[in-house]
Amino acid sequence: MSYTITAVDRALALLETLAEKPGIGVTEIAHLTGNTKSLVFRLIYTLERRGYVIKDPSTRTYTLGYRPLYLAANAHDQFAVLRAAEPFLDVLATRCDGNVNLLVRDGLNSVCIAVRETPAPADLYAKVGRRGPLHVGGGPKILLAFAPAELLEELLASPLERFTDATIVDPAALRRKLEEIRAVGANESHGDLDPEAYSFAAAIRDAAGEVVATVSIAGLNATLTDEKSNSYRRFVRDTAQRISAALGYRPKLRAAV
Amino acid sequence: MSYTITAVDRALALLETLAEKPGIGVTEIAHLTGNTKSLVFRLIYTLERRGYVIKDPSTRTYTLGYRPLYLAANAHDQFAVLRAAEPFLDVLATRCDGNVNLLVRDGLNSVCIAVRETPAPADLYAKVGRRGPLHVGGGPKILLAFAPAELLEELLASPLERFTDATIVDPAALRRKLEEIRAVGANESHGDLDPEAYSFAAAIRDAAGEVVATVSIAGLNATLTDEKSNSYRRFVRDTAQRISAALGYRPKLRAAV
DNA sequence: AACTGTGCTTCATTGACTGAAACAATGACG
DNA sequence: CGTCATTGTTTCAGTCAATGAAGCACAGTT
Numbered sequence: 001m002s003y004t005i006t007a008v009d010r011a012l013a014l015l016e017t018l019a020e021k022p023g024i025g026v027t028e029i030a031h032l033t034g035n036t037k038s039l040v041f042r043l044i045y046t047l048e049r050r051g052y053v054i055k056d057p058s059t060r061t062y063t064l065g066y067r068p069l070y071l072a073a074n075a076h077d078q079f080a081v082l083r084a085a086e087p088f089l090d091v092l093a094t095r096c097d098g099n100v101n102l103l104v105r106d107g108l109n110s111v112c113i114a115v116r117e118t119p120a121p122a123d124l125y126a127k128v129g130r131r132g133p134l135h136v137g138g139g140p141k142i143l144l145a146f147a148p149a150e151l152l153e154e155l156l157a158s159p160l161e162r163f164t165d166a167t168i169v170d171p172a173a174l175r176r177k178l179e180e181i182r183a184v185g186a187n188e189s190h191g192d193l194d195p196e197a198y199s200f201a202a203a204i205r206d207a208a209g210e211v212v213a214t215v216s217i218a219g220l221n222a223t224l225t226d227e228k229s230n231s232y233r234r235f236v237r238d239t240a241q242r243i244s245a246a247l248g249y250r251p252k253l254r255a256a257v
Numbered sequence: 258m259s260y261t262i263t264a265v266d267r268a269l270a271l272l273e274t275l276a277e278k279p280g281i282g283v284t285e286i287a288h289l290t291g292n293t294k295s296l297v298f299r300l301i302y303t304l305e306r307r308g309y310v311i312k313d314p315s316t317r318t319y320t321l322g323y324r325p326l327y328l329a330a331n332a333h334d335q336f337a338v339l340r341a342a343e344p345f346l347d348v349l350a351t352r353c354d355g356n357v358n359l360l361v362r363d364g365l366n367s368v369c370i371a372v373r374e375t376p377a378p379a380d381l382y383a384k385v386g387r388r389g390p391l392h393v394g395g396g397p398k399i400l401l402a403f404a405p406a407e408l409l410e411e412l413l414a415s416p417l418e419r420f421t422d423a424t425i426v427d428p429a430a431l432r433r434k435l436e437e438i439r440a441v442g443a444n445e446s447h448g449d450l451d452p453e454a455y456s457f458a459a460a461i462r463d464a465a466g467e468v469v470a471t472v473s474i475a476g477l478n479a480t481l482t483d484e485k486s487n488s489y490r491r492f493v494r495d496t497a498q499r500i501s502a503a504l505g506y507r508p509k510l511r512a513a514v
Numbered sequence: 515a516a517c518t519g520t521g522c523t524t525c526a527t528t529g530a531c532t533g534a535a536a537c538a539a540t541g542a543c544g
Numbered sequence: 545c546g547t548c549a550t551t552g553t554t555t556c557a558g559t560c561a562a563t564g565a566a567g568c569a570c571a572g573t574t
Contacts, residue, residue, distance in 0.1 A: 003554095004303040005531065007264040007562065012307045012324075019331035026521055036564055041522065046261040050269045051363060060521060064332040066361070066368045067269075070386020072329030074276035075321040104323070106308060111323045129327020260523095262562065264531065283552060293533055298553070317540090317552065 010035060011043050015064070018053060022063040029062070081204065081213045082113055084246040088239045089116050089215070096232055098198075098219030104212065105143040108155055110134055113213075135160050135174060136167055138189040138199030139214035145181040146203065146211035152178070166192040185211075186237055196221050200232045202240035207248030215240050267292065268300050272321070275310060279320040286319070338461065338470045339370055341503040345496045346373050346472070353489055355455075355476030361469065362400040365412055367391055370470075392417050392431060393424055395446040395456030396471035402438040403460065403468035409435070423449040443494055453478050457489045459497035464505030472497050 010033070017032050018024070024032075030040040044062060047053045051067035076082055085102050093100045093116035102114035109131040134144040134155060144152065152175075160169040166189075168174050181187045186202040201216035217232050267290070274289050275281070281289075287297040301319060304310045308324035333339055342359050350357045350373035359371035366388040391401040391412060401409065409432075417426040423446075425431050438444045443459040458473035474489050 003299050004306060005264055005268075005299050007262055007531080008268040008300060008303045009307070011262075011265040011268070012304075012309065015328060016324075019328050022331070027519085037521080038523085038565085039563060042260050042262050042562085043265060046265045047269075049261060050266070051368075052269065054363065064328060066332070066363055066370060067273075067386065068325055068328035068332050069370055070384075071272060071276050071321060071325035073385035074279070075323075075325050106311070106323055111308075113323060113326055128330035129323065264562080284550080294552075295534085295554085296532060299531085 007043075010039070011047060014040065014043050015047065015052060015068075018062060018064055023056075023059075023061045025059075025061050079113065080206070080247060081243070085114065085204070085213070085215070085243045088243050088246075089114055092116070092215070092217070092235060092239045093118060095235055096217050096219075096228075097223065098217040098232070101139065101216045101218060103139040103143060103201075103214050103216065105134065105140075105147060106131075108134060108151070110137070110140040110143055132193075133161060136163055136189070136193040137216075138187050138201035138218070139216040141177065141189065142181055142185075142187050142201055142203050142211065142214045145178040145187075163193050164191055164195045166190065166195070168192065186233075186240075188233065191221065198224055200229075200236045202237045204240050205244045205247070205249040207250075209249065212247075213243075215243065264300075267296070268304060271297065271300050272304065272309060272325075275319060275321055280313075280316075280318045282316075282318050336370065337463070337504060338500070342371065342461070342470070342472070342500045345500050345503075346371055349373070349472070349474070349492060349496045350375060352492055353474050353476075353485075354480065355474040355489070358396065358473045358475060360396040360400060360458075360471050360473065362391065362397075362404060363388075365391060365408070367394070367397040367400055389450075390418060393420055393446070393450040394473075395444050395458035395475070396473040398434065398446065399438055399442075399444050399458055399460050399468065399471045402435040402444075420450050421448055421452045423447065423452070425449065443490075443497075445490065448478065455481055457486075457493045459494045461497050461504070462501045462506040464507075466506065469504075470500075472500065 013033055014029060017029060021028075021032070026037055026040050026044065029035075029044070030037045033040065035043075044053055044055075048055055048062075048065070051065045053062045054065040055062050081104065082102065089100050089102060097118050099118060100116040101112055103110045103112055105111070110133070112128055112130045112132075115128055132140060134140045134147075144155070156171050156174075160167070160171070160174065162169045168177060186200075188198070188200045190198050197218060198221050199216050199218040201214045203211045204213040204215060206212045215236055217236055270290055271286060271292075274286060278285075278289070283294055283297050283301065286292075286301070287294045290297065292300075301310055301312075305312055305319075305322070308322045310319045311322040312319050338361065339359065346357050346359060354375050356375060357373040358369055360367045360369055362368070367390070369385055369387045369389075372385055389397060391397045391404075401412070413428050413431075417424070417428070417431065419426045425434060443457075445455070445457045447455050454475060455478050456473050456475040458471045460468045461470040461472060463469045472493055474493055
């Protein structure tokens with residue numbers, strides 16, 4: 001546990017279990033987090049005093065409080081991407097019947113920072129905060145393709161987890177795929193994470209030209225037609241370009257031949 | 258400090274200073290929070306490992322991470338009000354040139370949980386997470402009016418803070434005002450917090466008939482006309498009713514006379 | 515009314531948190 | 545190019561605070 005300070009770590013874990021299961025009491029939290037009741041009581045007491053959790057005095061249960069919203073609102077400010085992207089995600093969502101996701105990379109994971117759900121598919125899919133591997137799915141592979149070279153090596157140090165028959169688990173094959181993605185700045189995947197799902201994704205670049213996020217449309221294969229594929233492929237690239245532009249990205253002009 | 262566990266408390270304080278001042282380093286945080294460098298280093302290390310802060314290795318500065326977004330997204334789910342209100346706030350914002358705010362009560366404070374800013378006024382006003390007293394402003398007084406009776410007594414146990422000439426600091430006068438608010442379910446204030454600002458607010462009720470939040474429009478007196486006053490008063494009540502309806506509130510039918 | 519469970523409180527112990535100080539790494543400046 | 549100042553990082557030891565065990569008060573249930 002090197003440098004981590006355990007009390008803080010436990011408090012954060014508590015917050016997260018409360019995020020997953022709101023409306024539970026001290027004993028249940030204690031059970032879920034594997035701590036004693038008294039410890040949980042004190043942790044939650046300090047969290048409550050700061051507004052991170054709220055106690056319902058009648059039922060003596062706890063839920064997340066309003067302070068996380070404050071943090072998120074401020075995080076939101078600094079995440080230029082999210083801010084810039086949201087209006088475009090809204091538009092994109094109205095134009096297709098898949099889920100629209102905005103992903104960024106954090107270390108060796110992809111993190112979903114925005115979702116627009118369309119009424120049709122179940123919410124089996126992404127939720128804000130959901131983390132996933134980088135070697136599967138339409139968006140994550142883009143993030144991996146444009147990540148620092150060392151990171152890929154670090155990832156390849158351990159074997160790639162297989163999710164379906166279509167999952168790329170061969171390092172060489174993955175490298176080729178990433179090369180291809182770098183060339184086109186977009187990617188699509190069909191059933192490499194969930195066998196029944198597709199995903200069309202495109203890279204978002206900031207003013208410095210760095211790939212900072214991806215937009216994607218994801219849905220069930222069963223609902224996908226050739227016609228849709230073509231338009232989604234186009235839509236997703238289009239929105240990625242618009243968001244990039246909003247971030248100040250100016251595509252380099254190639255020397256005319 | 259009774260039950261609070263200090264390590265956790267300090268960690269949360271650190272998160273919040275980072276929310277206010279993103280992009281600072283260890284020493285500056287240490288300075289701002291009044292802790293030693295080594296402590297800050299360890300706190301931030303554990304926060305980083307859990308994704309609450311992100312370190313920029315090149316500049317060695319820290320910003321909020323993606324995990325708060327996850328918490329907020331889950332808090333969002335349980336806050337039916339926020340979810341129900343957002344579309345209506347959007348509409349309201351397009352119809353007026355003041356700031357639109359959604360407030361809830363947390364203990365003896367009002368907390369802003371959503372804002373729609375209009376380009377015109379400065380953002381002196383509310384931000385998400387902003388806390389304020391309950392006895393001033395259009396919205397807070399509504400929250401106070403419908404809070405449990407004990408709470409008002411608790412509030413009146415200490416003298417009411419005066420902000421401007423228009424602030425109600427006399428307990429008896431406040432009680433009368435609250436009575437009036439309970440009768441109409443709406444409220445407006447002119448310069449009782451900020452001498453130059455107005456606020457029109459209305460109560461939002463949930464399916465059980467409880468007042469759970471308020472919507473308000475706030476702006477500068479200088480920009481207010483009689484005509485606007487009338488329409489804002491109407492707009493704000495209207496949206497409060499719509500949000501209440503979305504939450505499942507059915508107004509009780511009075512026995513016809 | 516006895517009982518099972520809950521949240522809450524107290525208390526003693528030890529182990530974790532903390533501050534001070536040394537170290538390394540980075541950048542500023544002449 | 546070398547010196548200096550400042551930053552982040554690490555080490556270490558003392559003590560204070562975090563912790564678990566046990567006991568209390570209260571509510572709901574049968």
